[in-house]
Amino acid sequence: MSARHLIAIATVAASLAACETVSPGGYGPGPSSSAFRTEDFAWSARSGRASIDGRIDYRRDGQAFNCTGTVALTPDTPYTRARFQTLYGSTTRAAIPEAVVRARTVADPNADYRSFVRQTSCENNRFQFDNLPDGNWFVISPVSAGGDRIVLMRSVATRGGRIGVTL
Numbered sequence: 001m002s003a004r005h006l007i008a009i010a011t012v013a014a015s016l017a018a019c020e021t022v023s024p025g026g027y028g029p030g031p032s033s034s035a036f037r038t039e040d041f042a043w044s045a046r047s048g049r050a051s052i053d054g055r056i057d058y059r060r061d062g063q064a065f066n067c068t069g070t071v072a073l074t075p076d077t078p079y080t081r082a083r084f085q086t087l088y089g090s091t092t093r094a095a096i097p098e099a100v101v102r103a104r105t106v107a108d109p110n111a112d113y114r115s116f117v118r119q120t121s122c123e124n125n126r127f128q129f130d131n132l133p134d135g136n137w138f139v140i141s142p143v144s145a146g147g148d149r150i151v152l153m154r155s156v157a158t159r160g161g162r163i164g165v166t167l
């Protein structure tokens with residue numbers, strides 16, 4: 001290979017390295033900043049062919065818990081990932097008393113991302129989200145066994161088909 005070819009390859013590689021990093025496929029979080037940015041949520045507002053069939057099957061100390069409210073589906077963005085790490089102590093899966101979650105303080109608590117959160121009812125411990133774009137999400141559901149509520153959180157990925165999720 002000639003020196004001119006090596007210089008051309010090095011120039012292209014340097015140009016690509018200078019580009020902003022975007023997640024593969026154009027969905028999910030892009031830049032790594034955890035500041036609230038509306039554009040980080042844009043992918044989640046699209047419609048798609050993916051869906052989530054979910055069910056609640058949470059037990060603790062031999063006691064079965066039931067869903068007690070709506071189930072939320074929140075887009076995984078740098079902002080929500082940092083927020084959920086603070087609230088739940090994890091970005092993959094958690095079961096935390098609701099009072100503990102509410103007592104924790106997050107950066108930029110007034111950032112309004114609610115318009116990007118999808119909600120659905122939970123009946124007979126089952127829930128469903130349809131017409132989702134491909135991407136990474138957080139499924140969140142409050143549950144109770146008659147006492148204080150527990151908030152369940154789990155990270156999921158949609159990729160054009162139907163997935164089953166158990167909390």
